[in-house]
Amino acid sequence: MxxxxxxxxxxxxxxxxxxxxxxxxxxxxxxxxxxxxxxxxxxxxxxxxxxxxxxxxxxxxxxxxxxxxxxxxxxxxxxxxxxxxxxxxxxxxxxxxxxxxxxxxxxxxxxxxxxxxxxxxxxxxxxxxxxxxxxxxxxxxxxxxxxxxxxxxxxxxxxxxxxxxxxxxxxxxxxxxxxxxxxxxxxxxxxxxxxxxxxxxxxxxxxxxxxxxxxxxxxxxxxxxxxxxxxxxxxxRGLAGGGRTRFEGVAGTEAILAGSCSGRTRSQVDAHARKHPTMAVAVEDLLDGRTSPDDLVAFIEANHGEAPLVYSSAAPEDVLAAQTRYGREAVSDRLEGLFAETAGRLVDGGVSRVVVAGGETSGAVAQGLDLGGLTIGPEISPGVPVLVSEKRGVALALKSGNFGGADFFTRALEALAGEGAVHE
CATH class of the missing domain: 3.40.50.10840 (Putative sugar-binding, N-terminal domain)
Incomplete structure (x- = not known):
């Protein structure tokens, strides 16, 4: 190395x-x-x-x-x-x-x-x-x-x-x-x-x-x-030979999880919701026990093949209100835990293509999945590559909140399946 x-x-x-x-x-x-x-x-x-x-x-x-x-x-x-x-x-x-x-x-x-x-x-x-x-x-x-x-x-x-x-x-x-x-x-x-x-x-x-x-x-x-x-x-200098790993794509069912509150991600959620099933997670419902991983898993499984999206993205004023009521760390920890447990159960159940929006959310999901070393595949959009875990047989796209175009979520799922649609 x-x-x-x-x-x-x-x-x-x-x-x-x-x-x-x-x-x-x-x-x-x-x-x-x-x-x-x-x-x-x-x-x-x-x-x-x-x-x-x-x-x-x-x-x-x-x-x-x-x-x-x-x-x-x-x-x-x-x-x-x-x-x-x-x-x-x-x-x-x-x-x-x-x-x-x-x-x-x-x-x-x-x-x-x-x-x-x-x-x-x-x-x-x-x-x-x-x-x-x-x-x-x-x-x-x-x-x-x-x-x-x-x-x-x-x-x-x-x-x-x-x-x-x-x-x-x-x-x-x-x-x-x-x-x-x-x-x-x-x-x-x-x-x-x-x-x-x-x-x-x-x-x-x-x-x-x-x-x-x-x-x-x-x-x-x-x-x-x-x-x-x-x-x-x-x-x-002749110290490295270079080379790219060939990526054939990963077939199977899909899930999209969005925990970023950036303006870009909220716009992407709005665009996706016009054509695909989406589920919003309200912070107060999560913190008060009315929403759990069971609900998210059930929604994703009920909509396999339709690019289902679960999101907690909210406007800045709504985020501030929730943080004021429950505490910043409590809100962050519970949301990350929710998405991490949901992703783990989905992958254990056979989901093989996962798209995640938000740095903290992606970190929680990746840690919870025990993915091993990830092979770097082709670029989906600037700054976001296909990632492949041979250990779990899953392909992922982990997106920073402000990255990607309006149709990023569908493009990412296509790229994870090896269908092209690479680089915006």
């Missing part, structure tokens, strides 16, 4: 695994759910460890990330990537800064790139500020995120709240000069003692330049775009 990735949630892990496996210089890539107990296969060139560490206590996030680092180094990894969301989901007391610093300290490095930019999904970084399309992050809807509301688009300032050292910055004009200039700027940041460095990136070409500048960097951090050029670096 040459590249090791530590991802702070499951959809983010799938996102960067897709970049590494399906890019122009694709590597043989496997996604692991948690830190594996056994060694990786000899054929694996890039390994992605999916953690569920985005919203847990800082000390726990650091400990699990260091455990992942230890396993990846034992597999021979030359380069480590800490993957977080392209919308930098993290509170001022959050985990991105502490985990990144802990990894940097463990590897003995400073001047480490921090770049969540993902132009394919219209996330760009300019003058240290994160944009979604033509809007600052704080005007994109992320300011209403139920777990990690982003209320400042200046990532230097936001990250500084989480870290012990000053945060550096490599501005867009320097990035535009190319890999040599970027490398010199990063070394200057390291000499000033700046552990983490926000690096502007507006285009994929910027990310490729950053990747070239960091060909020998022990550690990078960012969104999935930060991995765009890493496979090419290894192939050009």
């Amino acid at each position: 040459l590249i090791g990735v530590i991802a702070d949630d499951f959809t983010g892990a799938s996102d960067i695994a897709n970049t590494l496996a399906n890019g122009q210089d694709g590597l043989v890539t496997t996604q692991y759910l948690g830190v594996p107990e056994d060694a990786a296969g000899a054929e694996v060139e890039a390994g992605v460890i999916s953690l569920k560490s985005r919203s847990i206590p800082v000390a726990d996030a650091v400990a699990s990330s260091l455990a992942a680092l230890h396993w990846l180094k034992a597999q021979g990894c030359r380069q480590i990537v800490f993957k977080y969301c392209s919308t930098f989901d993290s509170t001022p007391a959050g985990n991105i800064g502490p985990v990144a610093e802990a990894l940097a300290d463990a590897l003995g490095v400073k001047g480490v790139v921090a770049c969540p930019s993902f132009p394919a999904m219209r996330r760009t970084l300019y003058q240290g500020h994160l944009f979604v399309g033509d809007r600052l992050l704080t005007e994109s809807g992320m300011q209403h995120h139920p777990l990690t509301p982003m209320t400042d688009a200046d990532l230097r300032r936001w990250l500084r709240l989480q870290t012990d050292s000053e945060v550096g910055h490599v501005p867009a004009p320097v990035v535009g000069e190319g890999a040599e200039a970027i490398g010199a700027a990063l070394r200057a940041c390291a000499e000033r003692g700046e552990t983490l460095v926000i690096v502007d990136a507006v285009t994929d070409e910027d990310l490729l330049r950053i990747g070239q500048a960091c060909a020998d960097a022990p550690l990078l951090t960012g969104g999935s775009g930060i991995a765009l050029g890493l496979g090419g670096n290894l192939i050009a």
Whole structure:
């Protein structure tokens, strides 16, 4: 294994695994759910460890990330990537800064790139500020995120709240000069003692330049775009052969579970409901015991073959009201537990194609299914690949809330069956 990735949630892990496996210089890539107990296969060139560490206590996030680092180094990894969301989901007391610093300290490095930019999904970084399309992050809807509301688009300032050292910055004009200039700027940041460095990136070409500048960097951090050029670096040096796993499709019954409250997912739910059976889960019904996994399983099984969807997606004001009444953690834990148990029972009962929307929901479902190592299949839409668990005989699509087009759910089910409809 040459590249090791530590991802702070499951959809983010799938996102960067897709970049590494399906890019122009694709590597043989496997996604692991948690830190594996056994060694990786000899054929694996890039390994992605999916953690569920985005919203847990800082000390726990650091400990699990260091455990992942230890396993990846034992597999021979030359380069480590800490993957977080392209919308930098993290509170001022959050985990991105502490985990990144802990990894940097463990590897003995400073001047480490921090770049969540993902132009394919219209996330760009300019003058240290994160944009979604033509809007600052704080005007994109992320300011209403139920777990990690982003209320400042200046990532230097936001990250500084989480870290012990000053945060550096490599501005867009320097990035535009190319890999040599970027490398010199990063070394200057390291000499000033700046552990983490926000690096502007507006285009994929910027990310490729950053990747070239960091060909020998022990550690990078960012969104999935930060991995765009890493496979090419290894192939050009003759260290990796690359190659993609052939995917024939998985037949059988299907289920769609949506736990994201993002505007994109709610629009996808509305579009799906016009042609397919859907079931809404009200938080108050779940918390008061009127809704259980029995109800969700019965609905899915009664609608096999019709792309049934169960969702708890709600508008920001409804989410806030539920959190105020029951407590944020209680709402989150019960919803995740509901979807995890439902998915487990469905797969045990023979469902073989599962689509999940929402990072926290995907993490809960994946952990509950005991999937083993996941093979990376073709790209369904930017940032979302087909995932195949040979251990359970199931194909999955784990989607971040803001990813995918209006008809994502039906396209994903088609892609899991090997019917094409790949890449929007």
